[in-house]
Each structure stands twice: as C-alpha cells, then as structure tokens.
Amino acid sequence: MKRRVFMQGCAAFGASAVLLPRVSILEASEPKGETRVFMVKNSYNLKSENPKLVTKLWIPLPLQSEYQHISDIKFSSNASKAYITDKNSYQANTLYAQWDEGGDKVLELSFRVTTKERHTDFSKATASSTYPKAVARFLKPTAHIPTTGKVKELALKITQEAKIPLEKAKAIYGWVTENMHRDDAVIGCGVGDAGKAIEQNILGGKCTDISSVFVALLRSVGVPAREIFGIRLGSSKFSKACGSSDDAGFAKISGAQHCRAEFYIVGCGWIPCDPADVAKVILSEKMTLKDPLVQKVRDYFFGNWEMNWVGFNDGRDFVLSPTPTQKPLNMFGYPYAEVEDEVLDYYSPAGFSYAYTSQEKL
C-alpha cells in the first residue's frame, strides 16, 4: 500500500485561512472571571463501502467568542490535504480533509477550550427593533426556518399581549417550554424542521427540533434569533441530562452534540437560551414543569448558559467549503463526510467512524 505523508497542523498553521466570525483565534483573550477549562480530542477513522474512492471530510471547529476561548488547535492526518477554512456564508470554522487514494483515512484533532458562564442583564433591554446588518440576517427564513404561514400565525397568537421584543421572546420561550417535549426516539439532535413541526403539530423532538421552533417563532415576529450547534463537554450543576463526566472530569462525548439558541435584544446583545434542555430535564428526571428543579432550569435557561458545552457555529441550510456534492447542509453540528456522492452516517459515531473525548482541568 502506498503510504501518504502524515501531515500536521495547528492554529498558527491555519491562521491565515482562519477568519473567525466573532473574534479571531489570534486576537481572542481568555475569558475573565469564573472559568472552566477542557481539553477536547477527536479521532477519525473513516469507514466506507468504497474505500478507494475520493473521500472528503468537513469537521466543525469551535467559534471564538467572549464566552469561550479556543487555543492549541492541533491536527494530524494521513490525508492528501487538510486545512482550516471559514469560507462559507456563516463563517463556520471548518477543518477540511481529503483522501484521494485508498487505504486508511485517519485524522486526530485536539483543542483547548476555556469557557465562562453566560448571564444577561435584562435591565439593559430596550424596545428598539433597529438591528445591525449582521444581526438582521437572523430575521430571514431558511429552508427549515420558515417565518410566514402557520409559523407566523402561531407566533402572533403567542405574542398577542407582548409589546416589546423582550416580552415577545419571553412569551415564545414560555410557550415552547410548556408545549414542546423531548422525544428520545428522534435520531441525533433531530432535523430541526420548524415548518413541518408547526404545520403538522409535531411538538416532540430533540434539541435542534425544539430550538428551531423557538428560532422560527421569534424571527416571524421580528426578533432576530439563531441556533448555535455545539457539543457538551462536562458535568452540569443542574442534572446529568445537561452534561456529565466521571469524578476525574473525563467524558466520552461522541454522542454529546447539543443545539442551543440565542435571540437578540438591542441593549443586551445576543441572549443565551436553551429551551431544549428544559424538555430534556423533564424527561430524564421524570418531572413536570411544576417541579422545583425544572422551574429553576426553565428560569435559568432564559438568559444564561452553563458553559459545560462549546459552540461551533450558527449555520442553517448552507453550503460548506469546498463545495460538497450534496447541498445545502441542514446543520453543521456533526462531522460531515462524502465518498463521491455518498454521505457517511454522521449520526453513527461507530459507523462513520469518530470518537470524541473531553477532559476537564479540575
């Protein structure tokens, strides 16, 4: 077998190609205040029925922001080529690798994440609905986030008493957490088809399903909103349903992908939310909305994020770079791979295959 050259890369290697959406990897500083630190490792060994065909892999990398600082990004692979890019319409950070020949297709990736819990000072909220251009794009519909028809009809009904954007957001969060439930039978994080969910009254789902309805309802009444796709890294102070690790802070996280949401209020900026984890706590802890823990979680996840999780991107229904055969991509919370025109099952870590781990520095 012809052996390919094993290549390595790191943030410095990819820095010229990495123009991060919020703060550049090189410019970003560590979050101040109470922080948590995680070392994340990804291992890929791609499996396919046609291993001799050209194989392409796109891996979502974390975004850089004031609440999560990414450093020490390193990768090594026997790929024909591998590089970091954010050339897509959402500037989603991506590690791309391509194998042009048969043989093993392996890649190792690691990075360090320093996170800071997010809170919101609602006293700064204004009634303004004049949004910066970069924010206003999150009012627009996508294939899975429609903002007209029954979606708008429902949103108007939910928010009929609300006068300002924050009141609308509160009403929609209240409706989603009260009416939607987690359905563990759904594969992965769910498709997140808000139009279908509302039109067909499918109120059960997983995190992407629940967050997508939340986002679509908000956008349809003029409040910018978006999903943030990411992965849980460690233990939660609320419930194992929201994240867990062993006593030493180690966690196997191959199946820990989790979608959260944000909405924008002038004066506050992007406000963190997680309506899907309210539903997950209810199901996992066998509770109802009336239980004190659920009430606490429901209050907390309107304006706060526990940072035992890292966010990747806010892309929906977009095209990766380099352009895959299949497009657009519904969401980019999982690694995505193609063997010619065939898509590997990213919901199956063992079949794909990939393995993720996280070690918290305790």
Add this chain to the structure above:
Amino acid sequence: MKKLIFLVLPLFLLAQEEIIIKIEGMHCPLCTTAVKKALKNVEGVEKVKALLETKSATIIAKEGVLDNDLFEAVKTTGYEGVILSRQHKKD
C-alpha cells in the same frame, strides 16, 4: 428469422433505461444516502445517483423496471417519488 431473433435478443436483454425520479421530501444530505440504498435494492436497478440540490434520483436500470417498484422503494425511506422522465439509454 430465428437467426435475427438470436442476434437481437441479447441486445434487448442488455437494454438500459435512465429514469429520473423527483423526491421532494429529501431535506438533508443523509436522505440521499437512504434513498440511494433503497433504490439500489430494486431488482434491475444497476446504478443510482441521488442529489439533494435537485431533490431527485437518477437511476440506470435494466429495461422494464416497474415504476411502482421504484415508488415502493422510495416509500421505505419515508418519502414519495414522482417519475420525471424515463428514456432508453444510448450507449
């Protein structure tokens, strides 16, 4: 005459069709993999290419594959198929 049949029959048996099916319900890249696998299982189907962008599958099959067999295969993935075109494949 017998000689003619003997000569033409193998050509008929080898004849292929290109069938294009519209599958409007496909909404994510993994749908294309599911549709492709389902259609490949239909007897007579030799090659399938499914594309999300056009929400369609192009099938190369032996002459005579039934529309209904293709529709049933698509149905197993949770979607409905509609034949867009069906024509003899030219070599």
